[in-house]
Amino acid sequence: MARPHADNDPLAFPVLIADIGGTNARFAIISDAYGELKHFPTVSTSDYASPTVAIEQGVLARTSMLPKSIVMAIAGPVDLAPLKLTNADWTIDPEELLHTFGLSDVVVVNDFEALALALPSLDESNLVQLGGGTTRAHAPRLVIGPGTGLGVAALISAAGQLTPIPGEGGHMSLGPETDDDFALWPHLEHFHGRITGETLLSGPGLVRIYRGVCALEGVTPAHDTGEEISDHATAGDQTAKTALRLFCTYLGRYAGDLALVFLAHGGVFVAGGIAPKVRGFLADGHFRRAFEAKAPHEAIMRTIPTAVVAHDRPALEGLAAFARTPSRFSISLHGRRFRQSET
Known part of the structure; x- marks a missing residue:
């Protein structure tokens, strides 16, 4: 079972960054708090049955770097998991992501929340x-x-x-x-x-x-x-x-x-x-x-x-800013940050 986790605790690296829209999904990985974003090709949500399959085939098949955390923005409500995209047939289930990829943390925010986080970086x-x-x-x-x-x-x-x-x-x-x-x-x-x-x-x-x-x-x-x-x-x-x-x-x-x-x-x-x-x-x-x-x-x-x-992937920059230094932001992640139970 996943359990809620404190909002501003540091994340375990490498961190997979994901911007999941109604039409396209964009991914990148950060190796550590000072690392540059390693980008992956944009994929169409309609080409994959689920975000898990998209991550496996669109990201992990293209790198030897295995993520320990995910910070994800989705185009839809983020109040109660599992999360349904507004304009695509995908459901985001933090527990499934934690279990499937052996992650420490999953953080989910709204897509425009991620864009707001990016503004200081532009x-x-x-x-x-x-x-x-x-x-x-x-x-x-x-x-x-x-x-x-x-x-x-x-x-x-x-x-x-x-x-x-x-x-x-x-x-x-x-x-x-x-x-x-x-x-x-x-x-x-x-x-x-x-x-x-x-x-x-x-x-x-x-x-x-x-x-x-x-x-x-x-x-x-x-x-x-x-x-x-x-x-x-x-x-x-x-x-x-x-x-x-x-x-x-x-x-x-x-x-x-x-x-x-x-x-x-x-x-x-x-x-x-x-x-x-x-x-x-x-x-x-x-x-x-x-x-x-x-x-x-x-x-x-x-x-x-x-x-x-004019930046072509600004949401990823915003998510990366949070992943590098969560303490820089005052943001409530109640019900939106999960980690593996220690029991």
Whole structure:
């Protein structure tokens, strides 16, 4: 049987780092607290029956380094084991992982909790700044990530430690503001009966915006995926371009609302699978103007920096930061950190 373990006790090395998303799983190993991440090829969750098989074939078959601990981020709730992924047919069972691989520890966190943990590790080479603003040391930081869904998390600095605050901010409602928005909104498909951030600010959300624009303009949709829409927008397709610019505008508006909640003077960072691919559109001014348009607090918003995360595996960096020095972070792992029973 596995038993709960103290949050900030050191981990046994080597540590396997895993970022398990709804579509892809990414893995790396750290040999010790000072070691560099050894990365492994990204695998598709649909190609493997379980995370155990993916680890065996995607990691252990490619290295002689046997992990003694696992630190894992998953795209789904992490409150009660075993853990079910939201958008993939995988279940994470810490006891199975401990037994199968002879591990000392298994730590499981939310995927955007891992991205929040990564924020202190990102530098100018991993970021593309959008607009003005200057980062304030020790101020709250925020990460928002459109991808398969819309993730949100914050990172708070207090008493010499960093605390990630994950949440479900992607499911807050998103409403029209301008005359153009009010014209478009009747043509937008609802998701779970609502229009939330995730309804529009995700891969499927970009498709909903595009279809809404097509309906408003009286044209037949020509593209079926967010990737097709962004590619054709870049190539000059006017309807696709309108949809993508609206996507960036609504993302800036939503990010600005969240920045006000936290007064995120440490910066707002746009991560996820979509942002790096459309950063030219994010940088053209629509995102930043919508971000700052928060009367009566435009002056405050102009001081908060925003940036696209250009790192291709930022969650792994966040998990590695925790694995190296757990004591740096104030994070509750009650029910989320397990180790083998000594009996």
